[in-house]
Amino acid sequence: MKLVRMLFFIFLLAVSFSISATSVIATESPAFLHSHLNFQSVISDNTFLALNIDNTSEPGMSESSFLSKAGSQQQKPAAENQKIAYLTFDDGPGKYTSTILDILKNKNAKATFFVVEPHITANKNSIVRVKNEGHYIALHSVTHDARKLYKGSSMNVAKEMETTRKTLNSILKVNSYLVRVPYGSKPYMTEPFRDWLVKYKFKMWDWTIDSNDWRYKTSQYTTIINNVKTSVPKVEKQKKPIIILMHERPQTVKALPQIIDYLKARGYVLVPYNPNQHVISNFWNDSRL
Numbered sequence: 001m002k003l004v005r006m007l008f009f010i011f012l013l014a015v016s017f018s019i020s021a022t023s024v025i026a027t028e029s030p031a032f033l034h035s036h037l038n039f040q041s042v043i044s045d046n047t048f049l050a051l052n053i054d055n056t057s058e059p060g061m062s063e064s065s066f067l068s069k070a071g072s073q074q075q076k077p078a079a080e081n082q083k084i085a086y087l088t089f090d091d092g093p094g095k096y097t098s099t100i101l102d103i104l105k106n107k108n109a110k111a112t113f114f115v116v117e118p119h120i121t122a123n124k125n126s127i128v129r130v131k132n133e134g135h136y137i138a139l140h141s142v143t144h145d146a147r148k149l150y151k152g153s154s155m156n157v158a159k160e161m162e163t164t165r166k167t168l169n170s171i172l173k174v175n176s177y178l179v180r181v182p183y184g185s186k187p188y189m190t191e192p193f194r195d196w197l198v199k200y201k202f203k204m205w206d207w208t209i210d211s212n213d214w215r216y217k218t219s220q221y222t223t224i225i226n227n228v229k230t231s232v233p234k235v236e237k238q239k240k241p242i243i244i245l246m247h248e249r250p251q252t253v254k255a256l257p258q259i260i261d262y263l264k265a266r267g268y269v270l271v272p273y274n275p276n277q278h279v280i281s282n283f284w285n286d287s288r289l
């Protein structure tokens with residue numbers, strides 16, 4: 001008799017436990033959804049653009065094929081509601097690459113390097129170091145010559161980028177599809193040129209902040225810092241991503257530490273380009289790129 005009573009008691013306990021568990025699930029569901037809605041609302045502009053990518057990429061190119069293109073340069077997605085800035089260095093690798101890398105390492109910042117094909121083969125050690133230290137390597141053509149790139153066939157730019165991509169892939173086993181065209185995409189990259197980039201599955205970045213570093217002597221490096229400082233608040237107001245154009249030059253090396261300090265003090269994290277969170281930023285506002 002005692003045993004029956006005990007079994008009944010256990011049965012009652014089990015029933016009451018399952019009822020309370022159900023009610024927990026029932027009340028948690030809306031809260032769970034709610035937290036996701038909150039998550040959506042705190043996504044930064046950059047991330048929002050990044051999430052739009054699959055609507056804008058060409059038909060037939062699935063999300064998974066885009067993701068798999070990222071190759072071994074995949075980065076951890078930046079946390080939501082972080083202020084993100086992208087430092088970009090064009091025309092290397094070259095004799096200033098290692099100093100730039102030292103500064104970035106010292107300041108715990110990551111960057112994106114747009115490289116020229118003959119410079120990759122000429123500076124293999126540098127390009128290996130760029131990759132190993134977690135920066136993104138993107139494509140900046142073979143000839144860097146406006147007459148060769150933009151005169152003649154509208155296929156020329158895509159072909160030079162493809163050659164650069166293959167060389168990079170053969171040396172580093174990375175698969176990069178981000179390009180920056182020499183001298184910027186306006187006015188050169190008219191629709192036929194852009195169509196070819198799309199066919200080759202490239203993405204194209206210009207910049208939102210021009211440091212104008214190439215214009216100045218090393219002794220004038222503070223002007224480069226000031227160019228960045230005056231531009232960042234304006235670009236913030238326009239709610240555009242912060243993509244800063246720089247080159248591998250001695251004056252840039254001098255200016256770089258203070259540029260990084262300024263951005264960090266303003267709350268930015270300096271991350272490399274992330275193909276899985278692609279941000280559309282080109283002068284034509286071509287959403288395919």
Ligand SMILES: [Zn+2]
Nearest residue numbers: 090091182183
């Ligand atoms: Zn260039």
